[in-house]
Amino acid sequence: MSERLRLMAVHAHPDDESSKGAATMARYVSEGAEVLVVTLTGGERGSILNPAMDRPEVLENIGEVRRQEMEEARRILGVRQEFSGFVDSGLPEGDPLPPLPEGCFALQPLEVAAEPLVRSVREFRPHVLLTYDEQGGYPHPDHIMCHKVSVEAFDAAGDPDRYPGTGEPWQPLKLYYHVSFPRERFEAIAKALSERGLENPFAEWMERMEERDYPQWEVTTRVRCEEYFETRDRALIAHATQIDPNGFWFAVPMDIQREVWPTEEYHLARSMVDTELPEDDLFAGLRDTV
Numbered sequence: 514m515s516e517r518l519r520l521m522a523v524h525a526h527p528d529d530e531s532s533k534g535a536a537t538m539a540r541y542v543s544e545g546a547e548v549l550v551v552t553l554t555g556g557e558r559g560s561i562l563n564p565a566m567d568r569p570e571v572l573e574n575i576g577e578v579r580r581q582e583m584e585e586a587r588r589i590l591g592v593r594q595e596f597s598g599f600v601d602s603g604l605p606e607g608d609p610l611p612p613l614p615e616g617c618f619a620l621q622p623l624e625v626a627a628e629p630l631v632r633s634v635r636e637f638r639p640h641v642l643l644t645y646d647e648q649g650g651y652p653h654p655d656h657i658m659c660h661k662v663s664v665e666a667f668d669a670a671g672d673p674d675r676y677p678g679t680g681e682p683w684q685p686l687k688l689y690y691h692v693s694f695p696r697e698r699f700e701a702i703a704k705a706l707s708e709r710g711l712e713n714p715f716a717e718w719m720e721r722m723e724e725r726d727y728p729q730w731e732v733t734t735r736v737r738c739e740e741y742f743e744t745r746d747r748a749l750i751a752h753a754t755q756i757d758p759n760g761f762w763f764a765v766p767m768d769i770q771r772e773v774w775p776t777e778e779y780h781l782a783r784s785m786v787d788t789e790l791p792e793d794d795l796f797a798g799l800r801d802t803v
Contacts, residue, residue: 521639525655526556527583528752535745536738558603585751619654627665634670635680688783714764730780739775
């Protein structure tokens with residue numbers, strides 16, 4: 514008998530799972546795969562980005578509010594979810610940058626930060642691990658640390674001599690990085706909006722993206738998931754402290770999104786199985802063997 518395919522998505526904060534790869538996860542859940550989101554921090558130092566939620570009682574209880582938001586997003590996506598228990602590092606701003614808060618996730622020694630994730634890998638036994646690149650997708654200290662602990666867990670979870678006491682060894686078979694915001698996607702959407710005489714809500718954001726010149730990973734894998742874009746958006750909106758439902762993320766008509774860019778993109782960073790690139794499935798090379 515074959516076993517169910519299992520995907521683990523490792524994220525830094527609540528809401529990251531809904532802004533990166535959410536439609537992909539919803540698709541795989543609908544197809545019968547098991548999907549676990551591991552959220553490394555509680556998002557306690559996140560700013561309130563939705564004016565409607567910028568209230569004293571929300572700010573005073575931001576950690577608990579974000580846990581409740583995460584539970585609702587988890588329910589919408591149909592995934593399992595667990596917190597690793599680390600404290601949000603916040604996003605330092607200024608020149609020079611201020612030091613990170615004592616005890617925060619990004620300042621933990623690597624083995625301390627990775628141990629809960631190794632335990633989660635050994636318990637859940639994922640075939641595929643999904644995380645961020647070396648820059649964290651963008652250089653937030655928690656996102657960068659998320660990359661480090663994910664790679665550490667991928668390398669260490671199958672080694673019986675490492676992280677004793679965290680369960681039976683298990684080796685994930687593929688490691689992917691999100692390629693969440695490829696320039697080509699926004700250019701294609703901008704072109705489609707222009708052809709229809711519609712304003713591009715991403716124009717200013719695209720300019721800032723060019724100025725920062727974040728590295729772009731090669732897209733090795735495109736997963737069609739346009740049927741689940743509305744599920745993705747509902748999960749995003751569940752994170753009410755972080756997401757303004759009237760914001761620019763929701764300004765492009767759904768039919769244009771589905772027509773112009775029906776996929777979510779990934780970079781295959783490691784593989785223990787044979788697979789041919791480009792792929793259209795995170796489980797490519799695994800379905801027959803698993």
